[in-house]
Amino acid sequence: MEMSETAFVIVTYVLLTWFIVSNFILAGYSFKEWFVSTFKQPKSEQKNHQSK
Amino acid sequence: MLNSWIGYALMIAFGIILVIVSILATRNGKKNLDDFLSARESMSLPMTMSSLVVVWVWSSSLMGAAEGAYNFGVAGFYMYGISVLISALLLGWPIFKRVRKIAPSISTLPEFMKARIGKQTHIVFTIVGILQSFFWAVLQMTAIGLVMNVLFGIPHAASIMLGAIIVITYVTIGGLRASIGTDVIHFTMLLVLLAIVIPVCLWVAGGPREIYQGLVNSSVDTATLLWTKESVTGWLLVSVLSFINYAIIDQSVWQRVYASKKGSETKLVLGTTFMWLPIPAVAGLMGMVGLAQGMNVNPSEIFPAVVGELLGTWGVYAMAIIMIATILSTTDSCLNALSTLIVKNIYIPYIKKNAPMDPNQELKVARIVVIVSGLAIAVFSLGQFSILYLNYAVGALTLAMTWPFVLSVFMKKLNKNAAYWGLVAGTVSGLFFAVIPGAGLMEPIVPLWVGYLISHAIAAGIPLIGTLVAPDHDFEFEKAFSQGEA
Numbered sequence: 001m002e003m004s005e006t007a008f009v010i011v012t013y014v015l016l017t018w019f020i021v022s023n024f025i026l027a028g029y030s031f032k033e034w035f036v037s038t039f040k041q042p043k044s045e046q047k048n049h050q051s052k
Numbered sequence: 053m054l055n056s057w058i059g060y061a062l063m064i065a066f067g068i069i070l071v072i073v074s075i076l077a078t079r080n081g082k083k084n085l086d087d088f089l090s091a092r093e094s095m096s097l098p099m100t101m102s103s104l105v106v107v108w109v110w111s112s113s114l115m116g117a118a119e120g121a122y123n124f125g126v127a128g129f130y131m132y133g134i135s136v137l138i139s140a141l142l143l144g145w146p147i148f149k150r151v152r153k154i155a156p157s158i159s160t161l162p163e164f165m166k167a168r169i170g171k172q173t174h175i176v177f178t179i180v181g182i183l184q185s186f187f188w189a190v191l192q193m194t195a196i197g198l199v200m201n202v203l204f205g206i207p208h209a210a211s212i213m214l215g216a217i218i219v220i221t222y223v224t225i226g227g228l229r230a231s232i233g234t235d236v237i238h239f240t241m242l243l244v245l246l247a248i249v250i251p252v253c254l255w256v257a258g259g260p261r262e263i264y265q266g267l268v269n270s271s272v273d274t275a276t277l278l279w280t281k282e283s284v285t286g287w288l289l290v291s292v293l294s295f296i297n298y299a300i301i302d303q304s305v306w307q308r309v310y311a312s313k314k315g316s317e318t319k320l321v322l323g324t325t326f327m328w329l330p331i332p333a334v335a336g337l338m339g340m341v342g343l344a345q346g347m348n349v350n351p352s353e354i355f356p357a358v359v360g361e362l363l364g365t366w367g368v369y370a371m372a373i374i375m376i377a378t379i380l381s382t383t384d385s386c387l388n389a390l391s392t393l394i395v396k397n398i399y400i401p402y403i404k405k406n407a408p409m410d411p412n413q414e415l416k417v418a419r420i421v422v423i424v425s426g427l428a429i430a431v432f433s434l435g436q437f438s439i440l441y442l443n444y445a446v447g448a449l450t451l452a453m454t455w456p457f458v459l460s461v462f463m464k465k466l467n468k469n470a471a472y473w474g475l476v477a478g479t480v481s482g483l484f485f486a487v488i489p490g491a492g493l494m495e496p497i498v499p500l501w502v503g504y505l506i507s508h509a510i511a512a513g514i515p516l517i518g519t520l521v522a523p524d525h526d527f528e529f530e531k532a533f534s535q536g537e538a
Contacts, residue, residue, distance in 0.1 A: 019330035029098035
């Protein structure tokens with residue numbers, strides 16, 4: 001089955017949009033989660049500070 | 053060729069960033085072996101998902117997809133990705149949902165098989181799992197030696213040793229947490245660069261309409277056909293049959309599934325598949341650009357060749373960073389998987405005989421295993437083995453594990469002896485029909501895809517027939533996995 005020129009153009013733009021939008025959303029969420037989990041103080045340490 | 057000192061500087065900069073990230077990643081972890089090897093249920097869904105995406109995006113997803121599209125044209129939009137889609141939907145999703153429910157305390161595939169089928173099968177799964185992780189890491193290290201040599205003129209051995217030192221250092225510091233934490237950085241870096249490089253290449257090549265016209269006038273007469281007999285038998289069937297177990301056999305995937313929160317398996321497997329699918333498809337576009345432009349290069353080098361030709365020096369730098377990020381992220385996952393398999397399936401059950409150990413001592417042993425395994429990978433990579441051979445050999449080696457495992461998850465009455473002999477016979481047939489001819493060491497008796505099919509049929513047929521003829525008693529999953537299978 002032959003792919004027409006119009007179909008090729010549509011598929012190209014759909015794939016680029018799918019790739020960029022979905023993965024940037026995931027990158028944003030995962031970077032936020034990484035930042036929070038890395039720089040958030042562990043609960044045990046927070047309790048220690050509060051008790052002092 | 054670019055200045056070699058810039059190549060060294062790039063790798064060292066990567067090393068410094070990754071070591072800092074891994075130190076930060078360990079801050080909130082527990083200081084015990086289970087956390088070091090499996091980070092059980094402690095990582096968020098977006099982090100494990102992005103980590104799994106980069107585990108699946110190894111050099112072959114970019115270079116291999118582009119190579120296929122360069123050879124076959126528009127079939128490159130879907131022929132690489134469809135194998136992983138099938139693997140994830142038909143096997144990965146239902147299996148991880150069930151395995152996680154019935155065996156929540158394990159963290160490796162051989163541990164599951166030991167409790168389900170027995171010691172002999174456990175040994176085969178452990179050996180093949182170790183070989184798979186080891187040779188995939190060797191493949192990645194060999195690739196970094198080639199890439200840094202081609203782009204920067206850095207001696208093969210120097211890149212391999214530098215790359216190995218970087219990976220060993222951060223995995224030794226943080227174990228799986230470091231691997232997943234650095235994967236988030238790799239994922240972001242990879243995404244940003246690919247999101248710039250690919251659209252700019254398409255624009256410089258004249259846009260989609262111009263590329264399509266180039267395909268129509270290219271040296272491949274069937275470049276605009278979605279399938280041909282050649283593309284189906286030479287690419288699609290080989291890809292589907294060799295990657296059908298992609299989502300379930302690799303220990304790196306198991307570790308990320310067990311590191312995520314329980315109950316999130318569906319979102320993790322399906323979400324990762326959704327995020328990953330467009331990546332080989334847009335990489336395939338680069339192969340189509342090369343074909344449309346009439347470029348005459350080694351097909352396996354078409355992706356970097358297109359970037360270098362259309363974008364010049366900055367494109368080559370971007371390509372170097374993409375390749376370093378891709379290779380290091382896969383290598384650290386393999387090293388982590390390898391050390392987990394060795395500690396959990398050899399050291400603890402056979403050397404320590406499951407005797408209780410001091411947590412600090414356990415961690416020390418795991419770190420020593422990481423260092424020794426990493427150095428062994430580096431030394432082996434210096435041999436500069438054929439990447440193509442390793443790819444075929446490792447892929448075909450794991451084929452026969454698929455069906456004994458899948459059937460053991462769902463069939464309570466599975467005949468254990470038949471499952472074991474299906475595994476053995478399937479592995480031997482895989483070597484004979486797929487590995488050796490695939491490596492070019494012997495004339496193929498049948499086409500490669502038929503060789504893969506025979507291996508699958510034997511590995512699935514023997515357990516099924518054995519179970520029909522002489523079914524075992526109902527296997528009590530809950531009881532077996534609550535008794536401490538490891």
